[in-house]
Amino acid sequence: MxxxxxxxxxxxxxxxxxxxxxxxxxxxxxxxxxxxxxxxxxxxxxxxxxxxxxxxxxxxxxxxxxxxxxxxxxxxxxxxxxxxxxxxxxxxxxxxxxxxxxxxxxxxxxxxxxxxxxxxxxxxxxxxxxxxxxxxxxxxxxxxxxxxxxxxHYENKRGKRLYMLLFLLFDHIGGLNTLLNALFMGAAMVVPPSREPEAVCALIERYKIRVLPSSPTFLNLLLISGMPERFDLSSLRMITYGTEAMPESLLKRLKSAFPKAKLLQTFGTSETGIAATSSKSSESTYMKLDDPNLEHRIVEKELWLRSGTQVMGYLNASMESFTEDGWFKTGDLVEEVGDGYLKIIGRSKEVINVGGEKVLPVEVESLLLQMPEVEDVMVHAAANAITGQSVAADIVPAKPTDAKSLKKAVRRFCKGKLEGYKIPTKVQVVEKTNFGGRFKKMRCE
Amino acid sequence: MNEKIEKIIITVLQELGEELEKESLENPTAQTRLFGGRGVLDSLALVSFVTDLEDAIDEELGQSVVLADERAMSQKTSPFRSVETLRDYIAGLLDG
CATH class of the missing domain: 3.40.50.12780 (ANL, N-terminal domain)
Structure with missing residues (x-):
């Protein structure tokens, strides 16, 4: 229909x-x-x-x-x-x-x-x-x-009357995927007033929400917040997570906090659409791409996809991430673990993943370079147990200063110019930034 | 030691409050709830707060601690519940 x-x-x-x-x-x-x-x-x-x-x-x-x-x-x-x-x-x-x-x-x-x-x-x-x-x-x-x-691609979904939370944003392929699924199933969508754990949990209890599409970072925050003890979340039957790698320890804690819910990894890219996946089990980060609409192969550890719902092309960039015969190089590094299951092990690109939100180091660098206090800067990922990664800046200051006041200046400067998650949480004062032999900044954790 | 740690936590909270223009962070006490149920921090602020606090402890006490790690996350009661719980958690880390 x-x-x-x-x-x-x-x-x-x-x-x-x-x-x-x-x-x-x-x-x-x-x-x-x-x-x-x-x-x-x-x-x-x-x-x-x-x-x-x-x-x-x-x-x-x-x-x-x-x-x-x-x-x-x-x-x-x-x-x-x-x-x-x-x-x-x-x-x-x-x-x-x-x-x-x-x-x-x-x-x-x-x-x-x-x-x-x-x-x-x-x-x-x-x-x-x-x-x-x-x-x-x-x-x-x-x-x-x-x-x-x-x-x-969503037509002919089976109707299901259940409550789903609209958690992922609608300018994101994951958010659109939730929306289109819900519309075709005839599900009831619940808009959260904020994406904070308390607000989300209150809605789950009130509407007996069955499906929670989310991200590992949010689920981590949910557990830290202690909300699962305050609210009745037993209605949850399926919790899906995507947009970033799921740490195995977090998955274990989730499984014990939500014994009745199925934990499912979703996988997709803005370029190819969201794929139907199955997780080996709720305790497993191994997943299988079983979507008749999607082909995959692994080339030098990188996952390549080709789907019926992929983009026509880019409006402002070359097609270099696509091969001539239409394969999209995802930049995700995966390992084949047998029986057709894959495990995501990281990204080959220089993108910082703050709780599923992608940050380009260059974007933050070019803003920081506008500060009179900054002579040179390199922005890179720092490991963070809450959001997986966070944004860190190594700054060569124009005048001698200490990290603390520089950090204050950086945050003040960035406020209102960058989305909150892109603002550096860590600032270090360095004498020179770490350039490689090809004058490309070497970013490492 | 506990007093010292509490003072550091409160100073970091106040500074962050200034930065984020949050009045609720002007006068924190030991009982101030941090994250979850009427906590003063939202998710993004929590991430900044944790890195700021790690830096401050390093600076003031000359010891480096990692506050947001597996150990902290998997506590039965999250150390980030209130200033008090966090103070006790840090004291435990520094002792150990």
């Missing part, structure tokens, strides 16, 4: 719970219709590239689907920083931005340029989706998906 037909068939079932308000699927269908009309009346054309700015809400989801039906190319943006928003608008050739606050405010943007891949979608009258991933050159890579094809 197609998307709208499916949504209609869910009728009065609950689609979304946000704060004290509950919205049915019928209401969602109505709102999508209203927004389609609004788009039309505002002169939004089929094939226009539209940024959709906001976090999950009934309105945002309705607008996302209205844009899809209107055959637009959608660029979801959840960042609240204006500089970051503008950068994304530019990289994706956005003609308009829709700010959901939560009512829509449509702003026309002065972008006269376009891209051959955008034109291709426009001519085929198909909707598109632009996602960003961390490249290695400082700018986030904008990639474009054929959204019709991506959505078709």
């Amino acid at each position: 197609e998307l709208m037909e499916t949504l209609q068939s869910h009728g009065e079932q609950t689609a979304l719970v946000h704060g004290e308000t509950t919205y049915s699927y019928a209401r969602l269908v109505d709102r999508i219709g209203e927004y389609e009309k609004l788009l039309q009346e505002s002169g939004v054309q089929q094939g226009d590239v539209a940024a959709l700015v906001g976090d999950y809400s009934f309105e945002t989801i309705a607008m996302l689907l209205a844009l899809h039906l209107h055959r637009c190319i959608i660029v979801p943006v959840t960042s609240e920083l204006q500089s970051e928003q503008r950068q994304r608008f530019e990289e994706a050739f956005c003609r308009l931005a829709i700010f959901m606050t939560p009512q829509p405010r449509i702003e026309k943007l002065s972008c006269g340029d376009t891209h051959p891949m955008i034109e291709k979608l426009r001519q085929a009258r198909r909707s598109g989706l632009v996602l960003f991933s961390s490249g290695s050159t400082g700018k986030p890579k904008a990639m474009i998906h054929d959204l019709d094809r991506l959505i078709a």
